Amino acid sequence: MDVVVLVKRVPDTETKVRVAADGKSVDPSGVQWIMAPYDEIAVEKALQLRDAAGGGAVTVVSAGPAETSKELRTALAMGADKALLLVAPQGAGDAAATAKALADGLKGVPFDLVLCGKQATDDDDAAVGPMVAAHLGVPCVAFVTSIEVAGRTATVKREIDGEVEVLEVDLPAVLTAQKGLAEPRLPGLKGIMAAKKKPLEERPLAAAPSPTETRALSLPPGRAACVKVPATAEGARQLLKALREERGVL
Amino acid sequence: MSHDVLLxxxxxDGQLKKGAFEGATAARRVADALGxxxxxxxxGHGVTGADxxxxxxxxxxxxxxxxxxxRYAGDALAAAVLAAAAKVSPRLVLFSATVAGKETGPAVAARLSAACVADATGLAVEGGELVATKPRLGGKAFAKVAVKAPVAVVSLRQNVVTPADAPRTAAxxxxxxxxxxxRVRLQQVVAPTAKEIELTEADVIVSGGRGLQAxxxxxVVLDLADALGAAHGASRAVVDAGWRPHKEQVGQTGKTVSPKLYVAAGISxxxxxxxxxxxxxxxxAVxxxxxxxxxxxxxxxxxxxxMVVLPLLATEARSYLKR
Structure with missing residues (x-):
């Protein structure tokens, strides 16, 4: 079974965010870059599906700066077979432009399934997966927590409105990974050595106009100083009174 | 260019969801600014009360x-929205940032060659241009995103707009x-065992962390949530430890929430x-x-x-909130 996994290089989720001098992007100094956590889950699931099917290839694909080869090598070290990097400057394309570039980049790459994280943990759009599906003309189920493949269909689960749906999807399809789908493995030394020899193709990505433009990035407004309340029944009553009468939230 | 908004x-179950009214208010404000x-x-099916x-x-x-x-199905919702868009030629298509809106919004955007902004917490018209505010990096930063395409598809985060009166008779x-x-067929729905309030829609949330110890x-978290009529959440530490399911996780790799009141108990x-x-x-914070x-x-x-403070709050809340 051939699986394509779309991945993105993002700042580590432990990063303390600072705004860059341009006022509209993240200051990259001191930022640790990682494969987006949900994409890592997607890579793991792709490996499991390939191995369960007893054949096929897992191809990891990213659109991003040249440095993304590090994250792609990580996926190869986990066990993916090959990688494709569409090289573009950091932040060059929005979700729509990226989805179009990825869908175009997949021409000629065989796949039964396209997986990606439910969202990249930087832009938080959750849009690339469903948009790629629309461009490829295949069905999409987002936020899946389970995938089982039998023949030309996949059975998936996803949480919606507090319920869990079990859905049957025609393949090929795009599925986006929610936490719980798989536990990403840590690449071993053998995997890391093997990854160095695996094919990683780089192609320049022609700049396509993005339909949106980020004008400003700012940190959330600071909060007023914390009012300390004693840990007593009287304190609890004061707090409830303040929440209801002063703040109107109860 | 059209100045209309398609909500x-x-x-x-045939009834409008709360998010529909939040969206209506946001849509009205944008339409007023655009003229x-x-x-x-x-x-839906068996729809009543749409007026x-x-x-x-x-x-x-x-x-x-x-x-x-x-029931929500991506291809069906997309077909309905595209049919409506063909009638209206909107400048803005506004979804709720629910599973449905996040899955189908981008698909509709791709089909309309539109701009797509997910999980907006604000929408404005500046110099004739649509500008959305949206959280990035899980809410560590907020971006102002301007739409340059003729059509925009935006999903609106739940609970950030309070429905406001702007009465008229809707045709x-x-x-x-x-x-x-x-292409996607529903096989089964597994309903939750108890009626739970969805975290992202909740007005009040009580969350617990490692400080609960076991x-x-x-x-004690569930009991305070019950006393306050709240949803309950958890920190990543306790979800990773297997104490609570991932659907309850609040944080950058869990759910992003914006309730009126958030109680963080034993969360550092x-x-x-x-x-x-x-x-x-x-x-x-406790x-x-x-x-x-x-x-x-x-x-x-x-x-x-x-372990001491939450039961105290629950007891006082039960007597205070009755009044």
């Missing part, structure tokens, strides 16, 4: 009603849409967690450690053991 109003009208497409959207400023309602639309029409071939102590306040809840209107970072974002803080 995608979700239903459940356009608001049309809502209401998708109520007029209360929040919707001028026209297109009802897509049929068994294929009874309700039926829109016939053929159900598309089902999974069996979670009852890792950046990861703060990212998911700092949009809350009022934050109450922690044994007076230096815990959670107190830097909290409006009210109780330094104490959550």
């Amino acid at each position: 995608v109003a979700e239903t459940r 356009g009208k608001v049309t809502a497409v209401v998708v 109520a959207l007029g209360r929040c400023g919707v001028d026209r309602v297109l009802v897509v009603d049929g068994p294929a639309f009874a 309700v029409e039926r829109l016939d849409v053929a159900a598309p071939a089902s 999974p069996e102590n979670w009852k 306040g890792a950046i990861q967690h703060l990212a998911g809840m700092s949009g809350s209107k009022v934050i109450v 922690n044994k450690d007076p230096d815990a970072p959670i107190f830097q974002v909290a409006d009210y803080g109780i330094v104490g053991d959550a």
Whole structure:
């Protein structure tokens, strides 16, 4: 079974965010870059599906700066077979432009399934997966927590409105990974050595106009100083009174 | 260029969801700024009460009603929205940032060659241009995103807009849409064992963390949530430890929430967690450690053991809230 996994290089989720001098992007100094956590889950699931099917290839694909080869090598070290990097400057394309570039980049790459994280943990759009599906003309189920493949269909689960749906999807399809789908493995030394020899193709990505433009990035407004309340029944009553009468939230 | 807004109003069991009214108010404000009208497409089966959207400023309602639309299905919702968009030629298509809106919004955007902005917390018209505010990096930062394409598809985060009166009589029409071939088929729905309040829609949330010390102590979180009529959440630490399911996780790799009141109990306040809840209107922190970072974002803080403080709050809440 051939699986394509779309991945993105993002700042580590432990990063303390600072705004860059341009006022509209993240200051990259001191930022640790990682494969987006949900994409890592997607890579793991792709490996499991390939191995369960007893054949096929897992191809990891990213659109991003040249440095993304590090994250792609990580996926190869986990066990993916090959990688494709569409090289573009950091932040060059929005979700729509990226989805179009990825869908175009997949021409000629065989796949039964396209997986990606439910969202990249930087832009938080959750849009690339469903948009790629629309461009490829295949069905999409987002936020899946389970995938089982039998023949030309996949059975998936996803949480919606507090319920869990079990859905049957025609393949090929795009599925986006929610936490719980798989536990990403840590690449071993053998995997890391093997990854160095695996094919990683780089192609320049022609700049396509993005339909949106980020004008400003700012940190959330600071909060007023914390009012300390004693840990007593009287304190609890004061707090409830303040929440209801002063703040109107109860 | 059209100045109209198309609101995608979700239903459940034929009734409009709360998010539909929030969306109507946001849509009305944008339409007023653009000088356009608001049309809502209401998708469901056995739809009733769709004209109520007029209360929040919707001028026209297109009802897509049929068994294929009874429950959310991506291809069916996309077909309904595209059919409505073909009638209205909107400048903005506004979804709720629910599973449905996040899955189908981008698909509709791709089909309309539109701009797509997910999880907006604000929408404005500046110099004739649509500008959305949206959280990035799990809420550690907020971006102002300008739309340069003729059409924008935006999903609006739940609970950030309060429905406001802008009453008019909405003209309700039926829109016939053929159900598309089902590439995705529903096999089964597993309902939750107890009626739970969805975290992202909740007005009040009580969350617990490592400070609860053991999974069996979670009852104090659940009991306070019950006393406050709140949803309950958890920190990443306790989800990773297997105490609580991932669907309850609040934070950058869990859910991003913006309730009116967020009670963080036994949660130290890792950046990861703060990212998911700092949009809350009022934050109450309960922690044994007076230096815990959670107190830097909290409006009210109780330094104490959550195992002692939560039951105290629950008891007082039950008697105080009755009054």
